[in-house]
Amino acid sequence: MVQTQYFSDLIVKVAVDRDKAAFVELFDHFAPRLKGYLMKQGADAAIAEEIAQDVMVTLWRKANLFDPRKSSASTWLFRVARNRRIDRLRRQKTSELDPDEPLLQPAPLPDVSEEMDARLREERVREALGKLPEEQREVVRLAFFLGQSHSEISESTGLPLGTVKSRIRLAFGRLRQLIEADEAVDVD
Structure with a gap:
């Protein structure tokens, strides 16, 4: 519980003071854990790394959105990671559409x-x-x-x-x- 409060306090420092030392400590602790979590969810190492870094950038930019009364630091960060992975999968499915798919072709001009x-x-x-x-x-x-x-x-x-x-x-x-x-x- 003490560690949970500690990480929440660090996020508040990042939000209020833009405290780089607090951010580095959060990054060092959470980035490898987020990457491991994402890999367990099926992402390959490169994508897991990319999403984990994106989550940490989000932490830096949007730390003010974190509310320690609603969730712990780890819950918040892992939820962001999960959502980013889902967003990436959705984009990937959309980009994998076959351009030769008959349903995606324009209707032929009428004879x-x-x-x-x-x-x-x-x-x-x-x-x-x-x-x-x-x-x-x-x-x-x-x-x-x-x-x-x-x-x-x-x-x-x-x-x-x-x-x-x-x-x-x-x-x-x-x-x-x-x-x-x-x-x-x-x-x-």
């Missing part, structure tokens, strides 16, 4: 001919929808443009469920005929 075909199909469907009887066009609009279920269409229109299903089936049959007739005209 102009495919876009034109899609626009033509869309135009044909709109024209064919316009040729449907109003009652069929309305149930198709409710089902496919507003996403209503057959039951919801039945409730909102007051039509029996069987009538809704029949109108949708008839509408699709008619749409198929109109679109196929339109495509046949384009081929000729």
Whole structure:
């Protein structure tokens, strides 16, 4: 307990007086212990050394953040070391992304001919929808443009469920005929 208080007092001296002798004593005591701790956590010697030194630099710069009422000097320093190691691992994972990963590649530019075909199909469907009887066009609009279920269409229109299903089936049959007739005209 006496040693714990002693190290806490040294950190306070660094915080208040920028006491270099106190810092050297803290460094000599904690740097090798932090390095050993980090190596036990899986860091190689060079990285453990680098993180331990970074922790000690943090001690020098931010000693004023240490509160001896909340934790001991060793608890505070080892927590900083642990957090630095976690931060390093996160950065390492981010930097290890494969630049050739398909998910990281930009989407290919759309094929102009495919876009034109899609626009033509869309135009044909709109024209064919316009040729449907109003009652069929309305149930198709409710089902496919507003996403209503057959039951919801039945409730909102007051039509029996069987009538809704029949109108949708008839509408699709008619749409198929109109679109196929339109495509046949384009081929000729």
